[in-house]
Amino acid sequence: RVLLAFEEAEWEADDESRRAKLTFVIIGGGPTGVELAGAIKDVASEILPREVRNINETTARVIIVDGGARLVAAMPQDLGKRVHDGLEKMGVEVIQNAHVSNVTERGVSIGDTFIAAENVFWAAGVQGHAWIRALGVEFDSAGRVVVGADMSVPGRSEVFVVGDAAHATDVATGKPVPGLAQAAIQAGRFVAGVIGRELDAAAPEDRPAFSYRDKGSMAIIGRGNAVAAVGNRHFGGFVGWLAWGLVHVMFLIGFGNRLFVMSEWFWNFVRHSRRARLITGDPAVHVKELRGKREAGERAGAGAARS
Template structure:
């Protein structure tokens, strides 16, 4: 059988779900096309480290072609999916149309501003490398603007930061930003004192890290406050502008606001003709296929999956397991075997707050503080793709631990305040591709 005669599996999205599905099909009698709008796989759990100048872009990203270079049944295509026709089994891309025998949609999620998309201009979110570089540039420029400001009130506004959302991303951003202001920058400015910065973490719910047990959530809050972060619980954002945020009647003046409060599923999910939940996630069959189209699968953040009465969380381990399961179901169909329901295996939940401060929930085992921080370091280095990435990240963290310094504090790219303004030319000293 020639390659063209083999069943064609089209995978949309090179994140955790799409990549793990593609790799799991390495020995299957199929030809695979992996389509992504970028040329790289991104290790999103460490994206905040790029935003906070701790790591460079290539430290947490690797070219998809390089990752899959030894898998002969895969073609990687950098393109953007625009329209999906599940009845005709075809996907329209910017660069043409592809037909498929099996589809795996793993296009992920995007920022959600709960009906206030106008907030995006003043409160960028963190999903891509472009987002991280934009936030890093804005954060570093805020300290530079404070150094130039002659008016004490203006200087204070530049030194105040608001992070909206008390989930893992918001907590990690707040803790890291507090460390930068307190330890990395104070000796480098002459007319402003970064230690006077105020970092505000705003959460509409009653506690931070709501997915964790109450005891770990409370420990995380206390660790944040020890770092100097002001934690605002039970406070919903009612307005955001260029000078700060409103929490009902309360006003926080700040020139830098970061959004980490919510996500919505990729709009491609709405084209599948299946039922979606309020966040746009597709309600799939137990085996992750579409109820009316068993040849199409949805995995990762785009899939609405419930297990034991609880939704499967939108985290990297879940996306990896879904991708591998979809690949197994494709192999089962090719062999004439029955499908089986997806079952998520929860290996734990962890978040870092700052230097020697983290929380870990492994089910029956829960701990925090320095032991949790070292466990968090080990876990994230272990799951990075590529030996070079692991080595570089470990070296950077060791250097930062002993020196408190962050080597990636370089302001590059355009100064347009539009959210997502891509940096051009060199990024972190290396060439990058603009995201579509």
């Protein structure tokens, strides 16, 4: 969708419409929103200007909106400031302590301010599936099932819920278990262990309580810039970016895959290149639509000039 927006903007003849196509609004200032904002701005500023005429760091507008006082609020405060400063240095507009009140095909409303934008991305969290509300169980305001200390549904000890569909509380800290992949993996392994022990046991035994272990958090801001928090250690800038890359490579299967990915990343970093850029769907349909919009814009411009 992002690449198609750039393609449409390149073909667009009307300046106002082109600006709307080149305006990207990301709602949510967590790691997902930060990484998305940085990636879009990086493509628009560093890569596409060498290939197109109408897109550069000044024409592409990237805005990140968050309702809190700082970005990546789950991370330490010093890293939140690094993220804020890093995005602004890239040219990303950061709007904090603000809430989006309406989203239409034309743009977004933030309070009394309307921003014309054809590209709006939601990165402010997820909700439980609608069918959860029909199960007759307790759920929170986000539609997630409230589970007990053993990750089971209260009153239904044989039913477990983990991941984004679960609202769990860490008994060790009293805080909600975060909606992160590492939390879902840990909860899944915990539940598997509970089920396995009960299948092997001759008689029921008391279940342990799930305790979440925070292995750290990371967020990439842009090229050569990321933040990471592992325990009491905080990393930022190029060191944080290296840590982010190494952690992701470590989880790949096979030495060959790791070597290939590292070599690709190094090449892309040196050459300022992103070779894997795909617009999915039928190319002929996209080209036909783009040409039709361009011709319609040119006809409208010619008619205005004659009048």
